[in-house]
Each structure stands twice: as structure tokens, then as C-alpha cells.
Amino acid sequence: MDREDLINGVLVAAIIVLLLIVVVILPPLFSPFSLLFILLIAATVVFAVLFLPWRSIARSPLPPDPLQKHIVYQLRREGLRVEESPEGTKVRLGSVAALRFRIAPVSGGSEVRYQVYATSSGWGTLITLIILVWTSLFGIVAVIYVEHKARRFARDRLSALVTAVDSLPPPSPDDIRVLLVHSLSEGHRLASDAYEAQRSDLADTMAVVAVAGLVVGAFALLALFFGLPPENPWREGASLFGLAVLMGVGVTLSLGWAVWRRARPRLRASRNWAERLRLALVRETSRQAPGPAEPSSVELLMGLSEQIPTWLRMRRWAGLSGDQAAGWVVFTLSFGAFSILWLAVSLAIAGGFLFALVAGVGGVGLAVAAYVYWARWREKEEETIERTLDEWRQRAESLRSRLDRFLQDL
Amino acid sequence: MTAPGMDRPDLYVVARLLEHLWREDEPMLKTRLQVAADVNYDVFTRYLEWMRARGLADLEDAADGHERVALTPKGREAYRKLVQWINEVVEGRLPGL
Numbered sequence: 001m002d003r004e005d006l007i008n009g010v011l012v013a014a015i016i017v018l019l020l021i022v023v024v025i026l027p028p029l030f031s032p033f034s035l036l037f038i039l040l041i042a043a044t045v046v047f048a049v050l051f052l053p054w055r056s057i058a059r060s061p062l063p064p065d066p067l068q069k070h071i072v073y074q075l076r077r078e079g080l081r082v083e084e085s086p087e088g089t090k091v092r093l094g095s096v097a098a099l100r101f102r103i104a105p106v107s108g109g110s111e112v113r114y115q116v117y118a119t120s121s122g123w124g125t126l127i128t129l130i131i132l133v134w135t136s137l138f139g140i141v142a143v144i145y146v147e148h149k150a151r152r153f154a155r156d157r158l159s160a161l162v163t164a165v166d167s168l169p170p171p172s173p174d175d176i177r178v179l180l181v182h183s184l185s186e187g188h189r190l191a192s193d194a195y196e197a198q199r200s201d202l203a204d205t206m207a208v209v210a211v212a213g214l215v216v217g218a219f220a221l222l223a224l225f226f227g228l229p230p231e232n233p234w235r236e237g238a239s240l241f242g243l244a245v246l247m248g249v250g251v252t253l254s255l256g257w258a259v260w261r262r263a264r265p266r267l268r269a270s271r272n273w274a275e276r277l278r279l280a281l282v283r284e285t286s287r288q289a290p291g292p293a294e295p296s297s298v299e300l301l302m303g304l305s306e307q308i309p310t311w312l313r314m315r316r317w318a319g320l321s322g323d324q325a326a327g328w329v330v331f332t333l334s335f336g337a338f339s340i341l342w343l344a345v346s347l348a349i350a351g352g353f354l355f356a357l358v359a360g361v362g363g364v365g366l367a368v369a370a371y372v373y374w375a376r377w378r379e380k381e382e383e384t385i386e387r388t389l390d391e392w393r394q395r396a397e398s399l400r401s402r403l404d405r406f407l408q409d410l
Numbered sequence: 411m412t413a414p415g416m417d418r419p420d421l422y423v424v425a426r427l428l429e430h431l432w433r434e435d436e437p438m439l440k441t442r443l444q445v446a447a448d449v450n451y452d453v454f455t456r457y458l459e460w461m462r463a464r465g466l467a468d469l470e471d472a473a474d475g476h477e478r479v480a481l482t483p484k485g486r487e488a489y490r491k492l493v494q495w496i497n498e499v500v501e502g503r504l505p506g507l
């Protein structure tokens with residue numbers, strides 16, 4: 001049994017013990033509310049312990065820069081979505097799990113360290129499971145699953161790549177195939193991110209449409225009840241309810257259809273781009289030539305450089321839907337504010353004015369916090385998107401003038 | 411210097427022809443290159459002449475009597491430049507950015 005198996009065994013044992021404690025030992029000792037609170041704390045602690053540390057995975061005699069280039073190239077060749085940023089290189093390991101790695105100089109070479117991470121939708125799922133309190137236990141299981149997946153990838157793939165690079169020359173940055181693989185992979189990542197942000201935005205809009213249908217149904221019920229004369233046969237309970245449901249469903253379906261119809265061309269376009277770039281990447285790594293009806297890799301990439309500003313604008317439209325973690329912070333603060341203010345109203349009605357005042361101040365404080373957080377997030381997001389758009393405009397302009405000169409100078 | 415009827419060649423077609431030639435380890439049959447580039451014979455001939463005039467491609471006569479098109483070192487360098495510029499744009503590494 002190696003060290004990793006031992007760690008896995010200990011983790012499984014810890015989950016079983018935790019489940020036993022929660023299911024058998026704790027319920028008689030604590031009230032259900034306290035138990036939920038304990039679970040929330042436990043999920044947060046497990047999350048912090050598994051997600052926050054940076055762990056060393058391998059060392060190499062190579063300096064950080066060529067080692068980074070080699071690892072990124074190999075990962076992209078395998079079709080993985082890799083994003084290089086100053087905070088670390090993110091590798092997507094599926095729809096939920098991800099990993100970040102950094103390469104630091106050490107005496108005699110470099111050290112590769114990794115941190116467990118999640119995708120944008122993965123963060124949304126994990127935060128939802130943990131903060132909804134009654135799902136915290138599932139949150140713990142999800143956190144352990146993501147950690148296990150990231151650790152296994154770091155141990156089996158990342159470490160092996162670092163070891164293999166010792167005997168290989170790093171990829172030449174001027175090699176045409178290396179450049180094509182990097183460009184196609186990065187293009188595929190951008191197109192896939194754009195598609196996922198739009199899909200998430202559509203799902204959120206559909207949820208709002210469903211709520212609107214519910215509200216319309218409720219108002220219809222009230223309007224029909226008070227509006228129809230008592231002798232009207234439609235005023236009977238079942239008929240009244242049926243009419244209200246019909247109106248609510250009608251509004252939901254028609255609005256939903258309009259939203260979907262509006263979003264469909266953009267969704268389809270970005271999904272097609274992602275798929276075309278993925279196929280081109282597969283073709284490039286398996287050294288196949290494009291067929292007569294297919295665009296060449298360079299044509300595809302020239303078209304891609306024109307699409308990116310559109311995708312960036314779509315990210316702006318997506319708003320909080322594109323950043324599920326921030327979305328959940330705003331939702332949690334708003335939900336907390338609403339709950340506490342509701343409590344304040346109930347206390348005031350019951351005559352407990354002092355407690356109502358305290359709860360009211362707390363609720364307003366949370367509401368202000370939610371607004372301030374949202375306003376700052378929006379300001380930062382706007383700045384980032386505007387800066388990136390400016391950069392893209394400059395890059396596209398520079399490319400156009402270079403290509404024009406290229407034809408003239410030949 | 412421009413080939414007849416080629417005041418301003420389409421960069422996409424030039425890039426497509428260069429890419430197909432780059433992918434082959436050896437000179438490519440003219441008809442195969444034309445089919446791969448997905449252009450009609452007239453357009454293909456004009457582009458081929460344009461590329462030959464600029465030293466990007468060369469025609470070779472083989473023993474079997476079929477003409478083949480080969481990528482010259484200048485043509486290879488031109489294609490590499492194209493790919494590198496696009497890579498700099500996609501990965502955001504243009505000078506001054």
C-alpha cells in the first residue's frame with residue numbers, strides 16, 4: 001500500500017466516521033438547528049483544509065520558464081483546457097473539478113506546487129451545497145470528490161510530465177505546430193467559456209421567467225376571486241385555480257420561448273466555434289490535414305480573433321450568471337437580509353420591539369452589504385471587460401495592419 | 411509584382427494553400443492541392459502563379475509526368491510568420507500590450 005492509497009483510505013474512514021457521528025451520535029445530543037450549524041462549520045473546515053494549501057508535487061532540474069512551457073504544451077496536446085494567469089496555471093479536469101499549479105525556482109531547478117480548484121460552475125455547486133446548510137453533508141462529499149480528482153491528476157499526470165521533461169528538449173516556441181496547438185487550445189478555451197457563460201445566463205433568465213409565471217398565476221388567482229361575481233361558475237375553487245395555473249403556465253411558456261429563441265443563435269454560434277476549434281486541435285495533435293470542405297487552422301484562428309470581442313460583450317451581459325461564486329455571495333447576503341427583516345416584522349407584530357429593532361438593523365446591514373458587494377463586483381468586472389476589449393481592439397488592429405503589410409511585402 | 415487579375419489576393423486562400431503545402435512532407439500534386447484548397451481551377455492557377463512569382467512555392471516536374479507544387483523556404487517562413495502573429499493575438503503577447 002503506497003502513501004496515496006493510505007491517504008485515500010484515511011479519507012474514506014473519516015467520511016464514514018463523520019456520517020456515523022452525524023446520523024447516530026449527534027442527533028440525541030443536539031437540537032436539529034445546532035446539528036445543521038455543526039455540519040455547516042464541518043463543511044467549511046473540510047473545504048478550507050483541502051482547498052487552501054499549495055502542495056508540492058515534483059521537482060525538476062529545469063528552470064521554471066521552459067518547464068512551464070513544456071507542461072502547458074503537453075496538457076494542451078491532450079485536449080485539456082489550460083489557462084495561464086499570474087495567480088497560477090488553471091487546468092480544467094471536468095465540469096466541476098480543476099487544479100492550479102505554480103512553478104517556483106529552487107536551488108538546483110524548479111518546484112511544481114498545486115492547489116485544488118474548481119470550475120466556475122463547480123464553485124457554484126460547492127458553495128450552494130455548503131451554505132444551504134441542510135445540504136452541507138453533501139457539500140463535504142463534493143469537496144472531497146474534487147480534492148480526490150485534483151490530487152489524482154497531480155500525482156498521475158502532472159508529476160509524470162515533470163519527470164518526463166528531464167529527458168526531453170522543451171518545445172521550440174517558433175515551431176509552427178507548437179504555435180498552432182497553443183492557439184487552437186486557447187481559442188477552444190475562450191469559445192467554451194463563452195458558451196458556458198451564455199448557457200448559465202439562459203438558465204438564470206429561465207428561472208426568473210418561471211418566477212414571473214408564478215407571480216402572474218398568484219395575481220390572476222386573486223384578481224379572478226375578487227373580480228368575478230359570486231354567481232359566475234368560473235368562481236368555483238377548482239375552476240378558479242385551474243384558470244390561474246393556465247395563465248401562469250401560459251406566461252412562463254411564451255416568455256420562456258421568446259427568451260430561448262433570442263438566445264439560441266448566440267448559443268449555437270459559440271458552441272459551433274468551440275466544437276470546430278476542438279476538432280481542429282484534435283486534427284493538429286494527430287497530424288491530420290483538414291478535409292476540402294474544412295477551413296485551415298490559420299483561417300479558423302483568423303476568424304476566431306474577430307469573434308473574441310463579441311464573446312467578451314456577452315460576458316458583460318451575463319453579469320453575475322458568469323461568476324457563480326460572486327452570484328452566490330450576493331444571493332446569500334440578500335436572502336439573509338430578507339429573512340432577518342421578515343423576522344423583525346414578525347417580532348414587531350408580536351410586540352418584541354427591542355428585538356425587532358436589533359433584527360431590523362441587522363437585516364438592513366446585510367442588505368447594504370449585498371448591494372456594496374454587488375456594486376464593487378460590477379465596477380471591477382466592467383473595468384476588466386473594458387480593458388480586455390481595448391486590448392483586443394489593439395491586437396486585432398495590429399494583426400490587420402501586419403497582414404496587410406505581409407501581402408504587400410511579399 | 412502581381413499575377414494577372416490578382417491586385418489584392420485573399421489572405422485566407424493564400425494561408426490555406428501555404429498550410430496544405432506545409433503539412434505535406436513532399437511536393438504535392440497540383441490537382442490534390444487544388445481540391446484541398448477548395449477553389450476552382452482558374453482561381454487556383456492564378457494563386458499558384460502569384461505564389462510562384464513571390465518565391466513562396468515552386469513547380470516540380472516528376473518522372474510520372476504530373477506537376478507537383480513544393481513549399482519553398484520563403485513560403486515556409488511566410489506561413490510561420492502568419493501562425494506566430496495569430497498566436498500572439500490569441501495569447502495576448504503583442505509588443506506593448
